[in-house]
Amino acid sequence: MAVKVYIPRDSSALSMGAEKVADAIALEAKKRGLEISIIRNGSRGLYWLETMVEVATDQGRVAYGPVKAKDVPSLFDADFLNALSSFTSPHPLSLGLTEEIDWLKKQQRLTFARVGITDPVSLDDYIAHDGYKGLKKALTLSGAEIVKAITDSGLRGRGGAAFPTGIKWNTVLGCQADQKYIVCNADEGDSGTFSDRMIMEDDPFVLIEGMTIAGVAVGATQGYIYLRSEYPHALKVLNEAITKAESAGYLGKNICGSTHTFNLEVRRAAGAYVCGEETSLLESLEGKRGLVRFKPPLPAIEGLFGKPTVVNNVISLATVPIILDKGAQYYADYGMGRSRGTLPIQLAGNLKHGGLVELAFGITLRELLYDYGGGSASGKPIRAVQVGGPLGAFLPESQFDTPIDYEAFSNIWAVLGHGGIVAFDDTVDMAKMARYAFEFCAIESCGKCTPCRIGSIRGAEVVDKIIAAKNKPTPDTLKNIKLVRDLSDTMLNGSLCALGGMTPYPVLSAMNHFPEDFGIVK
Numbered sequence: 001m002a003v004k005v006y007i008p009r010d011s012s013a014l015s016m017g018a019e020k021v022a023d024a025i026a027l028e029a030k031k032r033g034l035e036i037s038i039i040r041n042g043s044r045g046l047y048w049l050e051t052m053v054e055v056a057t058d059q060g061r062v063a064y065g066p067v068k069a070k071d072v073p074s075l076f077d078a079d080f081l082n083a084l085s086s087f088t089s090p091h092p093l094s095l096g097l098t099e100e101i102d103w104l105k106k107q108q109r110l111t112f113a114r115v116g117i118t119d120p121v122s123l124d125d126y127i128a129h130d131g132y133k134g135l136k137k138a139l140t141l142s143g144a145e146i147v148k149a150i151t152d153s154g155l156r157g158r159g160g161a162a163f164p165t166g167i168k169w170n171t172v173l174g175c176q177a178d179q180k181y182i183v184c185n186a187d188e189g190d191s192g193t194f195s196d197r198m199i200m201e202d203d204p205f206v207l208i209e210g211m212t213i214a215g216v217a218v219g220a221t222q223g224y225i226y227l228r229s230e231y232p233h234a235l236k237v238l239n240e241a242i243t244k245a246e247s248a249g250y251l252g253k254n255i256c257g258s259t260h261t262f263n264l265e266v267r268r269a270a271g272a273y274v275c276g277e278e279t280s281l282l283e284s285l286e287g288k289r290g291l292v293r294f295k296p297p298l299p300a301i302e303g304l305f306g307k308p309t310v311v312n313n314v315i316s317l318a319t320v321p322i323i324l325d326k327g328a329q330y331y332a333d334y335g336m337g338r339s340r341g342t343l344p345i346q347l348a349g350n351l352k353h354g355g356l357v358e359l360a361f362g363i364t365l366r367e368l369l370y371d372y373g374g375g376s377a378s379g380k381p382i383r384a385v386q387v388g389g390p391l392g393a394f395l396p397e398s399q400f401d402t403p404i405d406y407e408a409f410s411n412i413w414a415v416l417g418h419g420g421i422v423a424f425d426d427t428v429d430m431a432k433m434a435r436y437a438f439e440f441c442a443i444e445s446c447g448k449c450t451p452c453r454i455g456s457i458r459g460a461e462v463v464d465k466i467i468a469a470k471n472k473p474t475p476d477t478l479k480n481i482k483l484v485r486d487l488s489d490t491m492l493n494g495s496l497c498a499l500g501g502m503t504p505y506p507v508l509s510a511m512n513h514f515p516e517d518f519g520i521v522k
Contacts, residue, residue: 002037003081004056010043010201011233012194016050016070025053032076039111042202044116045356046103054098055083063095103372108334109358110342111319115202120237123244126205130248134321137211139258145175145515146217150320152328154340159185159276159313160388160417160498162339162406168310171300172218175308180220183285183304183311184260186227186234187276189271190389193420195312195356196368200227200234203318204241208264210317212255213324215262223264224304226281229271238266273444277497278311280446291446292497313418315344337360339405347373349422350382361388363369366400369423380425384434384514388417390440391502393509415505421476430514431470435463437506441499452500455491459484459507470519477519477521481511 007022008014022038029036031368044052052065053075064075071093076089077273095101104364109115119124126132138146151166158423172180184207188196199207211223227235245251269275270284279293282304303309319341323331332340339361345368347354352374369375376382382392393414395402402408409416424433438459447453466480488504495501511518 002035004037004039005081006039006041006054006056006061007041008116009040009233010050010198012047013043013050013052013229014233016047016066017019018051020069021051021053021067023068025075028072029081034076034081036081041118041208042115042120043114043198044098044104045112045198046101046353047355048353049095050320052095055081057084059084059097061098063098063101064093065095067093067425080213102262103353103355103357107358108342108360110322110334111199111206111315112203112356112358113322114206117199118203119121120202121203121240121244122249123241123248125206126203127169127182128484130325131205131321132209132256134324135209135213135216135250136256137324138216139256141217143217145152146213147173149323149328150217152337153323153331154173154174154335155316155319155323155331156406157313157337158315158343158418160190160415162416165312165316168300168312169214169218171298172220172308172310174299177308179222179305179307180218181307181309182214182218182220182223182317183278183282183309184211184223184225184314184317185276185278185281185311186225186231186314188228188231188314188418189273189276190391190418190420192386192422193346193389193418194348195344195419196344197228197231197234198344199230199314199318200225201237204234204238205245206318206321207238207314208241208245208251210320211264211508212251212262213320214317216255216260218308218310220308220310221261221263223262223277224285225264225266226269226275226285227266229269232260235247235268236265242266272446273440274446274497274499277499281311281498282309285401290445291448294496315418330384336403336405337361337407341403343416343419345404346418346420348375348420349385350378350380350425351423352377360401361405364401364403365395365421368404368421369400373421373423376423377427378425378427380427383426384424384430384433386422386424386506387420388415388505389420390437391415391488391498391505393505394433394513395509396513398513413505413509415502430510430517431463431467434507434510434518435460435467437503437510438463441503445499449494449496451491451494452496452503455487455495455500456503459487459491459503462487463507466518470517473519481518481520484511
């Protein structure tokens with residue numbers, strides 16, 4: 001019987017040589033006359049250990065990593081295919097039983113329950129691991145009952161705004177229209193974020209199932225995945241998965257023998273950061289320039305092509321199936337306060353162990369940075385972290401004990417956003433980081449509103465003056481500091497969308513927490 005060997009097809013693993021490793025293992029097995037079955041799974045999210053190779057055993061999978069093509073002959077010499085017996089004299093790359101790896105063992109994977117375990121494009125594998133149980137349950141319920149389950153679960157938007165998902169769905173459900181849409185915002189553009197990509201590449205059927213349930217719930221018959229243009233691997237996987245779901249009757253007319261219809265397409269995004277904002281996304285999806293719309297009307301009432309539209313992030317929609325399968329209370333039992341369930345947290349930047357961690361709300365930043373992230377990769381003290389992408393606040397060490405919770409972050413004038421955490425050691429210049437925030441906004445602005453379009457450019461110019469005088473502060477330094485604060489207030493309160501409205505978060509937090517980098521003497 002062929003030994004099953006799992007090698008990730010995730011784009012991050014591919015960037016670390018996973019394809020070469022797979023080819024080398026297949027070739028070496030052939031040379032030695034050994035029968036193996038190579039399965040291309042998703043990444044487990046331990047990116048510092050990629051390429052991570054797993055071998056199936058009666059006691060579970062045994063992992064090896066990080067494996068490079070040159071390591072393959074020595075793995076065979078160590079009898080890695082007979083993984084359990086090799087424990088007596090393990091290969092240096094042996095990690096033991098995968099599920100016993102401390103980094104994985106302590107997680108609470110709900111949305112990512114299958115990621116790294118299944119073959120992403122095998123519908124049979126998906127179904128064998130509880131796939132489509134949520135949809136089958138949904139088909140026995142009314143739209144109002146499905147929406148109530150999502151509302152009762154406490155699920156909030158995982159894309160940044162944290163708006164209650166059930167309220168959005170209920171608004172669309174209550175609208176009378178000849179056509180309604182489900183739109184998935186997969187334009188994942190925040191720095192240090194990759195959870196959406198991992199779902200789409202490593203468990204695409206869970207997103208398809210979540211969108212289908214949303215369509216059944218609100219009476220929408222057409223869905224679109226607005227996919228970031230820089231994600232070619234996700235595009236290929238999604239289209240393959242959609243074709244298989246259609247062939248098996250999980251998409252199209254009479255889903256699973258019901259009276260419901262739901263069709264799904266992937267559309268490439270325009271390559272603009274601002275198109276992550278839902279109304280700009282809808283403009284782009286309609287074939288127009290990605291400009292922010294005035295609100296009201298809300299997209300839930302007049303969205304795509306003027307019709308009622310649910311617009312949700314990938315993680316929000318991918319979480320829906322487990323809520324319908326296990327029940328609203330099951331999901332709501334995780335988390336704290338008004339932040340229910342789990343959040344896929346992405347660790348990036350200057351950390352030893354970068355990757356994805358899914359945990360219930362409530363864990364602190366410090367625990368994430370040190371218990372999971374392993375501290376800085378440079379060995380220097382972590383001075384600051386930016387949470388929530390390029391528009392997120394910079395948090396100093398004194399705030400590392402803040403729990404991962406929407407309200408807790410709001411209380412310290414910060415945002416969780418998409419759950420991305422980027423760490424910086426004590427060599428970072430926070431004045432330059434503030435300057436970059438203005439520059440990023442200037443580059444990515446759609447140009448529709450003056451505070452964002454002009455304010456970002458003026459902001460970068462003023463910060464340049466502050467930086468130039470940092471070592472020799474002049475009377476103008478304090479004036480320029482005040483000017484940045486006044487400008488930030490205008491952008492915060494006068495911008496049409498979060499791009500201009502949130503750029504002050506990184507700027508002001510850098511100034512408030514790290515004044516010495518701006519030449520300000522406490």
